[in-house]
Amino acid sequence: MATTTMALHLSRISTHININIRLLSPITTSTQKHLQRNLRFSPNTFRPRTSSFFATTAFRRCPPRPLASTSQDCSYSCETKEERYDVIVVGGGHAGCEAAVSSARLGAKTLLLTLNIDRIAWQPCNPAVGGPAKSQLVHEVDALGGEIGKIADRCYLQKRILNLSRGPAVRALRAQTDKREYALEMKKVVESTPNLSIREAMVTEIILGKNENVEGVRTFFGMNFYAPSVVLTTGTFMSGKIWVGRASMAAGRAGESASLGLTENLQHLGFETDRLKTGTPARVDCRTVDFSGLEPQHGDEEVGWFSFDPDFQIEREQMCCYLTRTTKNTHQLIKDNLHETPTYGGWVEAKGPRYCPSIEDKIVRFQDKDSHQIFLEPEGRNVPELYVQGFSTGLPERLQLPLLRTLPGLENCSMLRPAYAVEYDFLPAHQCSRSLMTKKIEGLFFSGQINGTTGYEEAAAQGIISGINAARHSDGKSLIVLERESSYIGTLIDDLVTKDLREPYRMLTSRSEYRLLLRADNADSRLTPLGREIGLIDDRRWQLYQDKQGRISAEKKRLKTLRISGGELAADVAVLSSQPVKDFSTLESLLKKPHIQYKVLDKHGFGNEILSKEEKECVEIDIKYEGFITRQQAQLKEISHQQHRPLPEDLDYYAMTTLSLEAREKLSKVRPQTIGQASRVGGVSPADITALLIILETNRRKAHDLKRQKMLLKIKEDSEKHVSELAVSQSSTS
């Protein structure tokens, strides 16, 4: 497998550290052979019934040949109804939309199959985007040229920056969004993207080619759609089942049918599936809530943005959220009825998200806490629905309203939708490589909840990567892998494919070891160059990006050279930082002092008016935390050299007697691509990694020596030949 390494220079955060993004070529020798074999056929002379021919030669590029022209070439039989694409995306949720849009934008003829076109980009749970760690994902998707950030910026009801005082790496933007508007806006984008078709369908089968490669999908009603790349983003729909109390029905979401049959097909193909559970709280009618005694939560006065594109940074009127708390009665009611909940009653075994626990989980797990915060959040500008955040429950419907009414402010509320839990099939993602292509079937990609994640942001992050890679795969290009250290997206995918996760995975800031380098403010300088290289960043956006970076570096230069002596600024800085200010201090050195922000420079007229608020923040962070940033880069460098060492694909772990039994088993199962990944596989100890490294080094040295020996052999042969030739020539002369 040919591997090229593309060094991505992050113009702002680093020039000395290259975050390597490996482009793995998807074309294995087997497909190449296949390709050569098939190329012998001419399309007019022979068309096989199975469409393996089309699947492997469908490397049509933008502008793709219109479907009509293909059909004109051949007879008007039923076979022509087969529809051929470059990429098929199954599912129109947050992963599916990003995948379909990015794939289509890269020039791949893309088909988006969804169960219900009216529910494209639906936010079935909390209509909110961002939050700790998740906001970084959104910024990163935007930096690569994705949609989620722009839509959230366009449809927000309220925005707040969380963790403001906890450092730039954990600062997070969170937006409450208008659920219906969000879906509508995303649908508009999907519908208006060139190269992208939408179709309602329930996919029940994956059509395979001869080489364990994907050729297309078959739907419930018997349609076949063909493409060399298929992205599955089935969300909670695969064999979905919703629960309210003990009552259950087959459904992907309340009121929407589940997708049946695909799980069995995937199992038949040899995939391991498992089951997960998640839930959503009740919705109440805001007209029946008494807000007078509740603590209001207003949005920020200065709004932050997910998208780096100023065209999408349009301020709008904000709505208010409210804070209430659980009471003694809430806790009592739950404790009295624990047996009525699926988890504690014991009739649902699937594991729910630990990090987004139901209210009964919270009360059972945090016995000592006598109250939990509950947020009341609007679901839209024109609907009365309120989302009761932190109050998801598996209790039967008859108990839900009494439970809601134990909350202050909700004493007389009426419930619009009951809380419910949903159980669904997922495919443990160790079956995918870091490109999100499955290891088993070439051309088949998984994204979103099917990989065991939870959250729109996680889904979108996987969606854009699988969309990019699906398009690249259909085009015969190398696949893109984001290294763990490059981004939260990389961290997310690395965790998914290396750790054998058995509960819904939510992105957390603590999951990233080097989060100070992976901030929201530098997501663009980390990933936009890559987005440009891939082809998702257009000229306008690229220009914007370059201008911004130019302004930031010019400003940093200015602050480094401009010196002040005395004056109001110096006095103010001395007071604020309680540190003395020396004469001829540079503005940079002032900014480095504790409690001094760029605002202070602005206040005394030393700021730079050309810079936007975000740009000033970038400058401030770069200067203020320079020491920490360089230190973390050094740490990263220390580990990354070794971590990125690739592991040969054909390693026989079972033959490595020096590894622990558990490590042999786990490594054989996960088959990590690098040493770093191997070290993160559960059950693999540092001693195992040492042993593995030694085996690798031994193998390398052996190979090296073998080469030397061969060379020696050749020398010997040559010299013997030379000697004999000499002898011959001598004898001939004599």
Place this chain on the structure above:
Amino acid sequence: MNPTTNPSSSRKDQTLILTQDERLNSNPVEAKPVQESSTIAAIVTSVGGRAGAVGIVRLSGSSAVAIASRVFRPMRKKKRDCGGFDNWRPKSHFVEYGVVSDFQGNVVDEVLAVPMLAPKSYTREDVVELQCHGNDVCLHRVLRACLEAGARLAEPGRGGFSALVKSLRRQCIELLTEIEAHLDFDDEMPTLNCNYLVDTIQSMCRDVDQALETGQYDKLLQSGLQVAIVGRPNVGKSSILNAWSKSERAIVTEIEGTTRDVVEASITVRGIPVTLLDTAGIRETHDVVEKIGVERSEAVAMGADVIIMAVSAVDGWTSADTELLERIQINQKTKGSSAPLVLVINKIDCAPSISMEKFKGEGNPFNKHVLTCATNSQGIQELESAIAEIAGIHQIAAGGRRWTINQRQCEQLVRTKEALLRLKSSILDDLPLDFWTIDLREAALALGQISGEDVSEEVLSNIFSKFCIGNVPLIDGFKELDAHTESSSCQTSFEDMHKDFRSCMNQHNIGEGEKKKLNGLDSTELSEYMLHFDPFAVASSISQSLLPAAPQPRPCRLYFSSFSSEA
């Protein structure tokens, strides 16, 4: 025959066990499995330094009393049968007088035994202190007797150090976990106790410091400490040397410039060998001999680990002293040395009230100052402790750490310490919690390097360079062969190549057998040999022979076992 022998032998086995059991059963205290006990023994008073009047051997653990009763014989129960198996039933916190005898019954020392029974003791386990005569020999013999009686030496070998590193790393990771959990789940967790965090970090700092001091102590034990005494003429440098070394090593007169050459005297400070260097008084002089002496003095001062600058209390701080100090500082700057300076104000008997104001506050070049009167040895003690403190040996001597650290470990410890110091300053600067994690992670990373929990490139290459010696020469040899092939390929005579190969093999440590074999070969045989030469077989055979002497980390042993199966 067989049927009879078998039961008898098995019965014999049984009876053997039974007699032992019976014996143990007869003595309820002894019934505890003393041999497997985790009861530890250590000399807790200082060893190696100036002997104290009393030295203490402490036993701690569940079998402390049992072990003590094997070695300690109280005098009050003299009438009872002795021999170490006395059923000593001590009363907690009551001192008893008696003797310690070794397992042969020879009396080792007269001691006071202080039993402190669980849980009212330092360790909350049974503790018995044996207060012996404060002599190293006595103490070690008592300790040995305890060890023979079943105690385990506290912190044996490297164990103590690796345990310390592991616990430090664990603490780092615990703190990291705590902080990071708060970053993500602040609402759901009890509020973070910053004081606790700061305290933990402080105590970690102390542990690292101590470990580093131990390293320092080891270094000092090996290399000793050079202390140069410099000063103007006639301030009493030689008297200080004499008083300190309790000798008349240097000639002392009233005449300025008596000491012309460097005079050495060896002393011990807290067990560390210290070389005192008395130097000629530094001044402008036209005397040729004295001039050379002054030059030598300056050279010696520059090479010393600690410089003592002596001034006279009678004259106070003079301009000549300032000049001298400046000279020393300039010399230090140019040579890049940073030996600490100690100010000794001598002859305080002649001028009891000397103004010390000059040496307080900022800009004081001296790390310490001491008032002495060399003629009656006043202040020499203080001088000694000042030196000890500066050299970082003040705490170690009191502790009982019994391990050494190597250069690599020391580097990582320094890295850990730096990270913790930065962490402290982050806390002081009110930086957000998230920043704490960066340096905590750095500390954990460094500690992981010591404990082997993080595999670094360096460790790995160490493994290969240390244990695959056979590989290297061979590759070198091939390199030379490569050079041949590149330069003249077929033109080179095969004979030359053989010569190279031979010399290569001879040069490097290939093993006598192989060498002999090699030298006895003719050119065709040698070609054969070269082609079938398996570097790994040689490497492993060499390494195998080296292995017993070299430490064997687990991976290496595995490495060779994998070799032999493959080679």
